[in-house]
Amino acid sequence: MIEALSIWVAAGLTLAIMSFLYGDNPVYKFAEHLYVGYSAGYWLIYTWHFTIKLMVIQPIAEKQPGALWLVIPLFFGALMLTRWFPRIAWMSRWSIAFTVGIGAGLTLTGAVHGYIIPQVKATILPLWTGNGLTSFNNFVIVVGVITTLIYFFFSKPHTGVLGKTSKVGILFIMVAFGASFGYTVMARISLLIGRLDFLWSSILKLVHFF
């Protein structure tokens, strides 16, 4: 019985979300509000379990080395909650500033070491390798990178040679976007196949059940 009920609920919610394709309606509204409410609660529990319990309470309770450092985020975390008290709410800016500082530091080093250096290295390709096709491929890749980068030049007007190269750059970009779009279609259709198959087999199961 519980199994049949679960199938009903799951199939019903599937249809409710799909009804959005026709337009906004009470059934979708129901599913949407349930979804937002349920998942907000879910993530609250998730954060409690995986962040507060495993990252804060456990290391402190077990006196793990370095647990003392947790004072820093606890302090800034508590400051964040000053937003509930309008008179001292401005103190939460300190916490935002701290997170922005962490963000800026991490993205800066991450972008240089994790992306710029390895990608520039990967682009330094010989245009002649002894093999016609690889040489041509290398040429296409190098030209693609250079013209695209030139498209993102901001401080000079795009006229003359710069203008022409950036035109080639935008064509490359469009090809990349087209490829990426076409490539994704397959995965998206697969998702729908999965969903419709679930719906169809649920219907068959329920018909069988009664």
Add this chain to the structure above:
Amino acid sequence: MIMFILLSTITVKAFDTPNDGGKSITIKAYNVPETVKKALVYRKTEGDTTYTLAGVMSILSYRFMDADSTIKNGKPYYYRVDFYFPDTVISVEADSPGIAYAQWYDKTKTSSLIFLIVFSTFVLVFIQLAKKDPEGLYIRKIPALDAIDEAVGRSTELGKPTFFVHGLLGITDAGTLAALTILRRVAKKVAEYDTPILVTNYDPIVMTASQETVKQAYTEAGRPDAYNEKNIIYLTYEQFGYTAGVDGLMVREKPGAIFLQGYFFAESLILAETGHSVGAIQIAGTTAKEQLPFFVAACDYVLIGEEMLAASSYIGREPVMLGSVKGSDWGKVFLLAIIGIGVAIGTIGSILQSAGNGALMNVFEKILAFF
């Protein structure tokens, strides 16, 4: 006989793992025959009588990094590796003990450090130059940013609210930080036109930063009284729950202008198509390269990658900001020059190599290894 040959060829070295925080020793084997099936590493230290198993060595790279929690800096550790062949097992001891140390500088990051210094210098120098001589600073047209005022204006004329939809990454993402800059501009216009705004957030920290940003924008527009914190809401930290919620708000509130700004994942197209169906002008911006095609297809204006990050300079047009854009462009020239020189050396080197002269190719390999 075979054993004797193998014994005489395989060598094992144990040494401090370079460029790390200590408490780790690397064991490397040389001249290992390809027939080896498995290699187990054993360790002992002063006072131990027998070896204990430390782990399994990779038989592709013949390397093993021993970072066991018992390892202490400055203490010698002796290693033995057992090589398993189809019919026999051969033990080889490391020629000298390994001693772990912590390093103060990570040499593998030198290329990053050099780039960082060069790039920062460009940015700082051009900021200084811009302060001295604000004339003649140029920034190319970015239509999506010019369209912000128009979009908010049209939304006001129609008597509809303006929506600002944040992406899914937190404040540690550059796209999110750029989105906040754009939000500030949008909020200022909204305050001037006195039209309603709704900012939806996926991440609570971004929500608090958005609240501060909008508050500042209203103050800047001279209307701090009109600011209402309740218009900047958190929905849920669940990808499609957020999507369902934003979609619902879109079809019910029917905004005249929608800004989709930040780092998006698969939901990008669901949001953009729903926004289009309610007839809103849509200005999207993202640094998620996979999602750009969908925004390009479904939105009226799109900030493509770096254009989004240049937004604050474009909007403010302050000399300092424009100077930093110019500096960053010079960083680009620097990279293009490196790519150009590298490609030239590689190409000529490769041609010379096929003619029998491999000297330049060696230089090329060294350049690549430096990165």
Add this chain to the structure above:
Amino acid sequence: MLKKQIPLAITFITGVIIVVTFFIPHPPFGRLQQDALTWYSVIFGFTMLLGVDSLVKFHYTKLRRREKGWWFSIVFYCGFLLSFITGVISEIRFGDAFNINSSFMYFYNTILVPLQSTMFALLAFFIASASYRAFRARNIDATFLLVTAVIVMLGRVPVGYMLWHKLPDLTSWILNVLQLGPMRGIMIGISLGTVAMSLRLILGIERTYLS
């Protein structure tokens, strides 16, 4: 001063420390980047309370004012309480709400999973409507986009092979070579922009939420 200068100083100091220690493996600096991520998560955990509070208040206002569709806010509260209460109970009973036998996980599977995957599956419809509407050969740029998309779409299904048996090869060439350059260019551009933006933030030139 407290409201403006101190936040700028905090961002500056934090940012500089994280960048400098990136190059120092020696303890305690070597692990600082990882620790910083943990710290960020902890602050995030606290802020989650503010977020949920804002959402709960948003629906409370709707209910109190009896705004149009107010009773859906009751659905919101039901959903929220369902996961919250089963979560708390499971956390107490199993010591881990994510135990596979908990009621919390049961509702996760019957409610959240179908909602999630259906919402995701809507993309199949939207990708069709978007291509219909937007893929018009208005100019050269749009034509390039359209033609590549069509080739790749066909090249990845058996029909493409039937039309022209080289089509799958052409598709993989487009994916592995032709689009590689521009995608790399876009990402290098984004990374450069990111570095410049982070520098501006650390130096206090860019102030989004401070005046």
Add this chain to the structure above:
Amino acid sequence: MNGENISFWEKLGKIDRRWIFLIIGLVVFIPIAFGLRMTVHVSPAVKSAYDTINSLPEGSVVMISIDYDAASMPELQPMLKAILRHCFDKNLKVVLINFWPLGLPIGNQGLEEVAREYGKVYGVDYMNLGYRPGDIAVMLRMGTEIRSVFYGDIKGTPLDSLPMMKNIHNYDDIAVVVGLEAGSMGDAWVQYVNARFKQDLILGVTAVMAAGVYPYLQAGQIKGLIGGLKGAAEYEKLVNHPAFGHIGMASQSWAHVTIILFIILGNIGYFMERRRKRGL
């Protein structure tokens, strides 16, 4: 007459998108409801995965890793079933393992279903290890002894009380590992288990991931690659058991063709409109 014609195309260009939704829905749904199938052409990457398993002597052990959850089920579950059919048909022994806790029920369901088809016995012909947290650490420890991480199977039964497990201790006793991947565990299988234990690997991945994993195949680090629903359909063809992959492929193909037809119709409408506006 001519005027009506033009307005028809133009109207088509601005058609209510709900018609598009309906058509796409039907195109995908009809093959599922009526079990329509599509002929598929087998690619070398899938063929080599098939050959690797096909060449194993009877009684060899195949470990299948379930590294996905409900979201990727439509693509990876048909793969799992096709591979299981191949293994059971050849009387190979199957060990299932999970690195995604939420994939546990999904993998087990597929395993039990196919095992029933072939009349196989749990503990003798197949078994399920279940899930242990620790990802890469679990993978590595299995290199010396599976029992050091998995004290019992999915139901908690001690491994030694399962007849087939008596002689299975580590990767030396496993002929091939098949990783069905929706995330980064596939990289871990290659970088840790293949590199350290020379373990033969086959990866089955979602369509989106296929291009990224392809270099492993070129470098010989994996023996075969099955990509997306199409790969699943190809494998089904090889084991001579067309199932969901084939049906799904019919839906997939027709959906792609339909979208392309939409694009063509949209462009005809657009050019008609442009011509008329120029003519005015």
